Amino acid sequence: xxxxxxxxxxxxxxxxxxxxxxxxxxxxxxxxxxxxxxxxxxxxxxxxxxxxxxxxxxxxxxxxxxxxxxxxxxxxxxxxxxxxxxxxxxxxxxxxxxxxxxxxxxxxxxxxxxxxxxxxxxxxxxxxxxxxxxxxxxxxxxxxxxxxxxxxxxxxxxxxxxxxxxxxxxxxxxxxxxxxxxxxxxxxxxxxxxxxxxxxxxxxxxxxxxxxxxxxxxxxxxxxxxxxxxxxxxxxxxxxxxxxxxxxxxxxxxxxxxxxxxxxxxxxxxxxxxxxxxxxxxxxxxxxx
Amino acid sequence: xxxxxxxxxxxxxxxxxxxxxxxxxxxxxxxxxxxxxxxxxxxxxxxxxxxxxxxxxxxxxxxxxxxxxxxxxxxxxxxxxxxxxxxxxxxxxxxxxxxxxxxxxxxxxxxxxxxxxxxxxxxxxxxxxxxxxxxxxxxxxxxxxxxxxxxxxxxxxxxxxxxxxxxxxxxxxxxxxxxxxxxxxxxxxxxxxxxxxxxxxxxxxxxxxxxxxxxxxxxxxxxxxxxxxxxxxxxxxxxxxxxxxxxxxxxxxxxxxxxxxxxxxxxxxxxxxxxxxxxxxxxxxxxxx
Numbered sequence: 001x002x003x004x005x006x007x008x009x010x011x012x013x014x015x016x017x018x019x020x021x022x023x024x025x026x027x028x029x030x031x032x033x034x035x036x037x038x039x040x041x042x043x044x045x046x047x048x049x050x051x052x053x054x055x056x057x058x059x060x061x062x063x064x065x066x067x068x069x070x071x072x073x074x075x076x077x078x079x080x081x082x083x084x085x086x087x088x089x090x091x092x093x094x095x096x097x098x099x100x101x102x103x104x105x106x107x108x109x110x111x112x113x114x115x116x117x118x119x120x121x122x123x124x125x126x127x128x129x130x131x132x133x134x135x136x137x138x139x140x141x142x143x144x145x146x147x148x149x150x151x152x153x154x155x156x157x158x159x160x161x162x163x164x165x166x167x168x169x170x171x172x173x174x175x176x177x178x179x180x181x182x183x184x185x186x187x188x189x190x191x192x193x194x195x196x197x198x199x200x201x202x203x204x205x206x207x208x209x210x211x212x213x214x215x216x217x218x219x220x221x222x223x224x225x226x227x228x229x230x231x232x233x234x235x236x237x238x239x240x241x242x243x244x245x246x247x248x249x250x251x252x253x254x255x256x257x258x259x260x261x262x263x264x265x266x267x268x269x270x271x272x273x274x275x276x277x278x279x280x281x282x283x284x285x286x287x288x289x
Numbered sequence: 290x291x292x293x294x295x296x297x298x299x300x301x302x303x304x305x306x307x308x309x310x311x312x313x314x315x316x317x318x319x320x321x322x323x324x325x326x327x328x329x330x331x332x333x334x335x336x337x338x339x340x341x342x343x344x345x346x347x348x349x350x351x352x353x354x355x356x357x358x359x360x361x362x363x364x365x366x367x368x369x370x371x372x373x374x375x376x377x378x379x380x381x382x383x384x385x386x387x388x389x390x391x392x393x394x395x396x397x398x399x400x401x402x403x404x405x406x407x408x409x410x411x412x413x414x415x416x417x418x419x420x421x422x423x424x425x426x427x428x429x430x431x432x433x434x435x436x437x438x439x440x441x442x443x444x445x446x447x448x449x450x451x452x453x454x455x456x457x458x459x460x461x462x463x464x465x466x467x468x469x470x471x472x473x474x475x476x477x478x479x480x481x482x483x484x485x486x487x488x489x490x491x492x493x494x495x496x497x498x499x500x501x502x503x504x505x506x507x508x509x510x511x512x513x514x515x516x517x518x519x520x521x522x523x524x525x526x527x528x529x530x531x532x533x534x535x536x537x538x539x540x541x542x543x544x545x546x547x548x549x550x551x552x553x554x555x556x557x558x559x560x561x562x563x564x565x566x567x568x569x570x571x572x573x574x575x576x577x578x
Contacts, residue, residue: 116494128493153489156481164479165489168472172490175471175542179464182540183457186529189536190453192445200442200454201461204417205405208497240475247478250573251471252545253464284539 001025001144002055004046006062006073007090008035011115014122015063015089015148016043022147027053031069050077057082059144063089063115066235067096074100086110087141089129091167091236094160094243101159111137112159114166115149118213118227126150130169132161164243171240174233174257174274177214181278184218185285194219217275226273233274234261290314290433291344293335295351295362296379297324300404303411304352304378304437305332311436316342320358339366346371348433352378352404355524356385363389375399376430378418380456380525383449383532390448400426401448403455404438407502407516415439419458421450453532460529463522463546463563466503470567473507474574483508506564515562522563523550 001024005016008030020026020040028039029046036045046053049072060079064070070092073080080086086104091114104110117127127149131138138154145152155161187197198215206215217223237258244251260277267283269276282288290313294305297319309315309329317328318335325334335342338361349368353359359381362369369375375393380403393399406416416438420427427443434441444450476486487504495504506512526547533540549566556572558565571577 128489130489151492153485155485155489158480160479161481164476164481165486168475168481168486169490169494171475172468172472172495175464175468179461179468179542182464182538182542183461186457186460186533186536186538186540187453189538190449190532191447192450192453192457196442196444197454197457200417200419200444201458203440205458205499206461206497208495208500210494211497243479244475247475248575249471249475249478250570251475253468253471253542256541256545281539286537 001058003027004029004055004057004060004079004084005043006030006049006060007064007069008032008039009063009065010035010119011122012063013038014119015061015115015127016040018125018148019061019144024147025055027055027057049073050079052078057084059085059087061087061089061144064092065090065232067092070096070100074103080104080109083109085137085141087144088112089115091170091239092163093239094163094167094246097160097163108134108137110159111141113141113145113152113162116166116169121150122148128153130155130162130165132156132159132163132165167236167240167243170236171251171254171257173210173214174237174240174277175253176210177218177275177277178253178257178260178281180211180214180218181281184215184278185281185287188282188287189285214275217273218278223269223272223276226271228274229270230261230264230272230274230276231270233277234258234265237261290347292316293318293344293346293349293368293373294332295319295338295349296353296358297321297328298352298354299324299408300411301352302327303408304350304404304416305329307414307437308350308433313436314344316344316346338362339368341367346373348374348376350376350378350433353381354379354521356381359385359389363392369393369398372398374426374430376433377401378404380459380528381452382528383452383456383535386449386452397423397426399448400430402430402434402441402451405455405458410439411437417442419444419451419454421445421448421452421454456525456529456532459525460540460543460546462499462503463526463529463566464542465499466507466564466566467542467546467549467570469500469503469507470570473504473567474570474576477571477576478574503564506562507567512558512561512565515560517563518559519550519553519561519563519565520559522566523547523554526550 017040026043113131115127129145129152306329315332402420404416418441
């Protein structure tokens, strides 16, 4: 397939390279060129977002950092006027997803299917894809998704189904970080070894990837290089709070966690890994100055 | 060994029967006799808390519902004056644990080692024991603990070490219930199937016993018979909040969860399983009337 790929951030880089390795013909674009030298050699680098390469694309795939970036490419390029399908892997707002679905032929040519997974999973092509949209389109696209994912979830026919699953999953991850931080604070303040406490918790009831990841990042204060930056974490928790408000769902823990992200950025920690919101608990409890 | 066992509640019943099956000689007492007919036939039932059976006990083991029950047996019986070791498996307050440790020969004859695990684990002898106290005593007692547990954790030499690990672990469980409730509410309000949402979450990042248990109980609204009653859950979250305050640890999620327990009891749900605090989220979001 001829694919135009938007967004060569750390996650996009892994996905686009896998698509090229799988034999697809790729054009790539990003406003930020920092990762372009890491692109697979067969990938053609576009010089501008609206560059006319003369190629008729079969699909546009994007993984972009936020609503603004998606909106810019949606409305300010010619590419999407050419009856091509846009597969959006970005985590964006429910509001923008409604808007884009409505704008692009009532969703037939626009699919929101955010991906879940950290960098090491993306590296190995083991992401999860959360698809929301028509089942026929899902069946058509499955083979593409499989190039970079271990599992493609059909979350429902509604265009927001995949997005909501992603946001709800992100919320569970964020709230696990907060809970681990508070529990670890209690342990530290009572002279329990952090190694022992995490070993006990991870040995059985919480023996799963999320708790292993966050317990270890927090225990080792291993916040840089970031797997997922606090700055982006704030964007995501804002999307969760907005989705909750839009559907009249009360999520008090989400708002509490949102304040942790805000406080972390206020402390100058915006480029640390999101598990560094644990430092808020540690500071409040006098463990850190 | 000659053992006097205090507390024949649902958990105590499983433990005392296993001790008898392992060949120990058991006397049992509880103010509530409802489970006495389920005791192993070799266990001798005491008629009063202070009954003089003429036996010199090697150990007293207790698993009691709260501080008051522990205090009553600690101070109002003759048994503990006879240089016997008291192995307390109950989850009690840090304050009472300090007091009892101080009262009983500075902790040499009193050991706080609360157990973790639901009924099905107790049934199979697969509890976790969180031991806090001298390492020599730990080595002496390990064989007894092994009769009813899969793992005995040495949490530290301080008398509160085991108790703090238990309380911090309970907090992680309670906060997981709350987070799952909020995430599930967001899914429901956006017409995502609860079965699908839990399947996605449990397939990988949260594939661990705690999340499987609570996702399933909540999804099936399976709150009775209770694995652990809301009434007892409030007691435990109060112990967590008190331990946090005593050590000057801030735990905002713990206080939020505490309010869920209070609201649940105010709604008449005190005898449901503690996972039924999820009904608060469902009500607040208009999913339930």
